[in-house]
Amino acid sequence: MGSTGSTGSARGTDTVGVEGAVEPPTDGSKEAAPRQSAQCCAVPVGDGPQAAVFDFDILSPACPSRTVLRHVVDRWTPLVVTVLADGPSRFGELRSRVGGVTPKVLTQTLRSMERDGLVTRTQLPGVPPRVDYELTDLGRSLQAPIGALRTWIHTHSAQILAHRESYDAVES
Known part of the structure; x- marks a missing residue:
């Protein structure tokens, strides 16, 4: 990661430009206040030659x-992981097995996955x-978390589809 000159930005505590980084005013004024949340990733745990471990807070917008x-949970990554769980694959095979993904989007997904390691x-x-x-x-x-999610989806899809149908019938 390139240096930004601000350790807050490098560690993810800078909320400038982060969607939802302000809270609506609670005192009736029109001014929004910066969102208060525990600093994310700001305090290394432990010391010594080991790599620093940070306290990531997924609920912090920054x-x-x-x-x-x-x-990890984007539309295509779990599907690509599922296909590649069977072993290496060429682009065309991946695209065919995933189904419904355009070449451009699959390329973007694979590049993102490669970048993330x-x-x-x-x-x-x-x-x-x-x-x-x-x-x-x-x-x-x-593979294990995605497999667990696939199992949950398989187990509960009929219920969810029935709820959707019921909801849509009332809303119509």
Whole structure:
């Protein structure tokens, strides 16, 4: 991460430009107050040669863990993880198995996942060049939580769809 000249920004405590970083006034005035929340990622835990461990607060609007959450639960990442759990795959195979994703969006998703250390991209020689995508150890660690979510969805989808239908019938 590049230096911004402010340790607050580098650690995720700067709320300038963060959606929802202000609270509506409670005293009847028109001025919004800065949101008060525990500083996220501001205090290293422990010392010594180990890497610093930070107290991430996913409920803090300025915490960088929110971008991690957004990437992990975005529309396509869980599906890509599910496909790559079976082993390396080429772009076309991925796109076919995921279904419904445009090449542009799949490219963006894979780049984001590569940037986050969830997948590796290996280009092999040949004509045309072959590119394989594979989960890293970090990416494979997402298999269990995504599997649990898939199980929950499978178990509760009928209930949710029935609630939707009932809700939509009342709203019509």
